[in-house]
Amino acid sequence: MSSVTQIAPTPVAPVAPRGRGRRRRTRQLGWNLLGLLVLAVMVFPVYWMVATAFKPGQQILSYTPHWVPTNPTLSNFRDAIHQPFFWNAVKNSLIVVSAVVALSVVLAFLASLALAKFHFYGRKAFIVLILGVQMVPLAALIIPLYILMSRLGQIDKLTGVIAMYLTFVLPFTVWTMRGFLLGIPKELEEAAMVDGATRFGAFVRVLLPLVGPGLVATSIFAFIQAWNEFIIAYVFLHTPAKQTLMVWLASFTTLRGTDWGPLMAGATLCALPVVVFFLLVQRRIAFGLTAGAVRG
Amino acid sequence: MAQIELVHLSKVYGNDVAAVRDLNLDVAEGEFMVLVGPSGCGKTTALRMVAGLEEISSGEIRIGGKVVNELAPRDRDIAMVFQNYALYPHKSVYENLAFGLRMRKVPKAEQKERVEEIARILGLGEMLHRRPAQLSGGQRQRVAMGRAIVREPKAFLMDEPLSNLDAKLRVQMRAEIARIQQALKVTTVYVTHDQVEAMTMGHRVAVMRDGELQQVDTPQRLYDAPANLFVASFVGSPPMNLFEAVVERDDSRLVCRIGETELELPADVAAERPALANYSGRPVAVGIRPEDVREAAGWDGARLRGRILLVESLGSEQLVHIEIAATPLERSDLIDAAAQPPGPPLGVDDLERAVTLLGRFDRHLLLAPGEAVEVAIDPRLLHFFDLETGVAIPAVDVPVAAEVVS
Amino acid sequence: MASVAESEFPLASRRRRRFTRQRIGRVLAPYALLAPAATAIGVILGYPLYLLVKMSFEKYGLFELIRHKGRWIGTANYAHILHDGEFWRVLARTVVFTAVTVTLTMVLGTAMALLLLQVSRWLRVAITTGLVLVWSVPVIVAVDIWRWMVDYEFGVANWTLTKLHIGNFIRHDWFANPWTGFGVITALIVWGAIPFITITVYAGLAQVPQELLEAAAIDGAKPWAVFREVTLPLLMPIFVILTSLSIIWDFQVFQQIWVMLDFRPTSDYYTMAIYAFHQSFQISEYGLGAAIAVVMVLFMFGATLVYLRQMLRTGEVQ
Numbered sequence A: 001m002s003s004v005t006q007i008a009p010t011p012v013a014p015v016a017p018r019g020r021g022r023r024r025r026t027r028q029l030g031w032n033l034l035g036l037l038v039l040a041v042m043v044f045p046v047y048w049m050v051a052t053a054f055k056p057g058q059q060i061l062s063y064t065p066h067w068v069p070t071n072p073t074l075s076n077f078r079d080a081i082h083q084p085f086f087w088n089a090v091k092n093s094l095i096v097v098s099a100v101v102a103l104s105v106v107l108a109f110l111a112s113l114a115l116a117k118f119h120f121y122g123r124k125a126f127i128v129l130i131l132g133v134q135m136v137p138l139a140a141l142i143i144p145l146y147i148l149m150s151r152l153g154q155i156d157k158l159t160g161v162i163a164m165y166l167t168f169v170l171p172f173t174v175w176t177m178r179g180f181l182l183g184i185p186k187e188l189e190e191a192a193m194v195d196g197a198t199r200f201g202a203f204v205r206v207l208l209p210l211v212g213p214g215l216v217a218t219s220i221f222a223f224i225q226a227w228n229e230f231i232i233a234y235v236f237l238h239t240p241a242k243q244t245l246m247v248w249l250a251s252f253t254t255l256r257g258t259d260w261g262p263l264m265a266g267a268t269l270c271a272l273p274v275v276v277f278f279l280l281v282q283r284r285i286a287f288g289l290t291a292g293a294v295r296g
Numbered sequence B: 001m002a003q004i005e006l007v008h009l010s011k012v013y014g015n016d017v018a019a020v021r022d023l024n025l026d027v028a029e030g031e032f033m034v035l036v037g038p039s040g041c042g043k044t045t046a047l048r049m050v051a052g053l054e055e056i057s058s059g060e061i062r063i064g065g066k067v068v069n070e071l072a073p074r075d076r077d078i079a080m081v082f083q084n085y086a087l088y089p090h091k092s093v094y095e096n097l098a099f100g101l102r103m104r105k106v107p108k109a110e111q112k113e114r115v116e117e118i119a120r121i122l123g124l125g126e127m128l129h130r131r132p133a134q135l136s137g138g139q140r141q142r143v144a145m146g147r148a149i150v151r152e153p154k155a156f157l158m159d160e161p162l163s164n165l166d167a168k169l170r171v172q173m174r175a176e177i178a179r180i181q182q183a184l185k186v187t188t189v190y191v192t193h194d195q196v197e198a199m200t201m202g203h204r205v206a207v208m209r210d211g212e213l214q215q216v217d218t219p220q221r222l223y224d225a226p227a228n229l230f231v232a233s234f235v236g237s238p239p240m241n242l243f244e245a246v247v248e249r250d251d252s253r254l255v256c257r258i259g260e261t262e263l264e265l266p267a268d269v270a271a272e273r274p275a276l277a278n279y280s281g282r283p284v285a286v287g288i289r290p291e292d293v294r295e296a297a298g299w300d301g302a303r304l305r306g307r308i309l310l311v312e313s314l315g316s317e318q319l320v321h322i323e324i325a326a327t328p329l330e331r332s333d334l335i336d337a338a339a340q341p342p343g344p345p346l347g348v349d350d351l352e353r354a355v356t357l358l359g360r361f362d363r364h365l366l367l368a369p370g371e372a373v374e375v376a377i378d379p380r381l382l383h384f385f386d387l388e389t390g391v392a393i394p395a396v397d398v399p400v401a402a403e404v405v406s
Numbered sequence C: 001m002a003s004v005a006e007s008e009f010p011l012a013s014r015r016r017r018r019f020t021r022q023r024i025g026r027v028l029a030p031y032a033l034l035a036p037a038a039t040a041i042g043v044i045l046g047y048p049l050y051l052l053v054k055m056s057f058e059k060y061g062l063f064e065l066i067r068h069k070g071r072w073i074g075t076a077n078y079a080h081i082l083h084d085g086e087f088w089r090v091l092a093r094t095v096v097f098t099a100v101t102v103t104l105t106m107v108l109g110t111a112m113a114l115l116l117l118q119v120s121r122w123l124r125v126a127i128t129t130g131l132v133l134v135w136s137v138p139v140i141v142a143v144d145i146w147r148w149m150v151d152y153e154f155g156v157a158n159w160t161l162t163k164l165h166i167g168n169f170i171r172h173d174w175f176a177n178p179w180t181g182f183g184v185i186t187a188l189i190v191w192g193a194i195p196f197i198t199i200t201v202y203a204g205l206a207q208v209p210q211e212l213l214e215a216a217a218i219d220g221a222k223p224w225a226v227f228r229e230v231t232l233p234l235l236m237p238i239f240v241i242l243t244s245l246s247i248i249w250d251f252q253v254f255q256q257i258w259v260m261l262d263f264r265p266t267s268d269y270y271t272m273a274i275y276a277f278h279q280s281f282q283i284s285e286y287g288l289g290a291a292i293a294v295v296m297v298l299f300m301f302g303a304t305l306v307y308l309r310q311m312l313r314t315g316e317v318q
Ligand SMILES: Nc1ncnc2c1ncn2[C@@H]1O[C@H](COP(=O)(O)OP(=O)(O)OP(=O)(O)O)[C@@H](O)[C@H]1O
Pocket: B013, B014, B017, B018, B019, B037, B038, B039, B040, B041, B042, B043, B044, B045, B046, B192, B193
């Protein structure tokens, strides 16, 4: 799960090469048509989910698809939230997500401070470790993790899941925070110190406000990861009342056969917070693992 | 090698930004033509249109007599040197130099021969296997030149190729580029905003402003007979002194009044500029180059009285700022903004309207700020311009601009 | 001289001591700051990794799970899986699946990034927003959407394909045949991965200096040659990183298949991760599962190394 979602830099529009005259205009038209087609194909599944969620049952169970929900209804949503354990799942997800976000931001900030502001023995090794550890497949770790957690008595407990999520988001959040800290010129802090602030004062007055966007970015990342994660929650949380939203959604069908309308309504509800946050990060904060990789 | 003709060339960005307007320019075969002008005047745009990197809004470009408007850059057989060199960072110096040949399917052996030859000439022999990142600024510049030369194109286009170098290297490379161009006799269009570069390198210099061509001529003629106030103020460093004066007819003689001082224009000056007589009773702009402001000792003609504001020693000579009584030019839009002389100091006492006159004097002259001085002005060295249009009031035998007739 | 000063001015010596204490603080501070994160990573990532390797050499079934102690059996687990035909089939299936999925993702993602360069501005903004939308859909939600789209009775895919006369897809069950089943899973994964690839490659394309492309055009390169000779090499670091990441993600594919097939995929759908999961959690052969997982990690190790080297090389690590 540590690497399902990555956030890349906001693209800067490059100057498109210019062609010539009328031929150029027809060619532009061709490209635009192709672009529209691609856009339609890419977005269609998401559209189909939302459209289905609003359709009454007989429009869903129809051999000829109804492309637009002509008589939109909220009954699917009503059904979805009346599914057993929906509110439990919401509560559990919120607990897990807020704990993971709070803890990961604090831990990542401390660690990245060490990596960005200090030179110490073992620094590079730690960086390599952080990058490398992100690559260890969760599917492989889940076996020993299960053994470990059962020894610690953390099976079927939210605390265990929180601890695991926290650890899995840490490498990326530390890495990202470090980038933000490195981006703050050393001179700013030094200027504050020359102006009479203590090292700690300089830290509180100068560094902390500037690193704000970094804190927001990492917490959104942690939020998305913890919200979306499935495997760990599925393996470690057995009691239905203790499961998170993604497990609830995944087991939706197995409870009552496949009831597509409420399922799509539930899926829409589960996706909504993440979609909103994602669109937020994309617009405001540009960071990512490949920024600057092109340079010479 | 080929002639390059720009005929009524215009470029409009979007719908309103006219970067180049009705540009007519004829670059002869083997000529070194410099395009010069202040920032944003459209030099780069003009050059990029010649290269084929920018679409032409209207007009025509011919290379070697052939219209190339619709031709892609690769088919124009020109080479370009970019301001920041645009060396391929992932290719070695050798591959950078050979790239154009490879793209044109020159046989391998010949590629090698030509690249090595060029590398030897440019002193890059030792560095053929390095990447651009491992070169100094000057070496990179040379590779960029080499990449242009090795292809033996019809023309070189260069866009401020020296502006990333430090002052010393720039002077050195300036000479080197001029030397290479002379040896190869390749038609060259060279863009710069540095008028010293323009004057020292170009066979002819085209001065542009706001997308319009102001004057094309040899550096010397540009200096001696600027076609308008803009060229006069742009060419030359330090720039020409410009201020207002009134031409008056006194009996049969013409007199030029600067402040309170009257300069009599000798008969030959008046005869050389018949148009000047039409201005009698009206103000004109006059200009005089700093080196033409002379020491008054031993001069029996008219003198200007003034007070020294500042003395700048340049080692071999001194630049003296002298405050004189004269009317500054009101129409600052006609001259180069960067060349405007520093305004007269505040709180000037008895002189109501003062102008700072810049003079170049011998370094042995003892001059001190605050001192009152008299300088000699030879009326024969004055330049006259129409105050309304800024156009030079010409001497009969000086053609204004070498216009290209399409 | 320092000692004289010290004995004569006790104040100065005190200052000196404080100075050294401060220095010790500065030396220790980074370790203190790292400690919480390092502990978490050590306990929950490091130790299990060690445990995984250890378990792969142990007999570890239900009995051992209750006793919290495995029994050392050397390389028996490895010997077992190496002689297990099922294991080799799963391995081959995973490798092929990864190769196909990664190739499709990279090619389509890059093609779309190039397409973004060509379309008008308004459409570029629209496509980018659409991509971000797709990117943000949680995996489980995506699986449910695709499951619905390829539903054998009322799925929109069957109807569309029939209408397009590609064949008779009425009541076609995609998962009856593992080939078409994997086709759907591949489509789902590629669809979900394209936004990340496209947006990253596009950001990379935007960083390629325009005048390099112009220089190449003047040097006589045709558009395709410009792409091959200039753009592609400059984007190489990005491609290396993206490809290795994709390999790592796709090789361990689990939840898409698991949920798509209702938590009980037939053995035709086993990939390495599912096989390891099945061995450990469904037949309680944790030792065998661990051995399979170790093999999986080793297979992914190459991609990880390439990724690490590229990350370190691009100068992100000072
Ligand atoms: N792509 C563009 N879109 C719109 N306007 C442009 C574009 N490129 C240049 N311009 C405008 O055209 C004018 C001429 O630009 P150009 O780059 O040719 O100037 P220049 O003479 O080369 O200046 P400099 O010495 O600063 O390089 C400027 O006013 C500039 O703002």
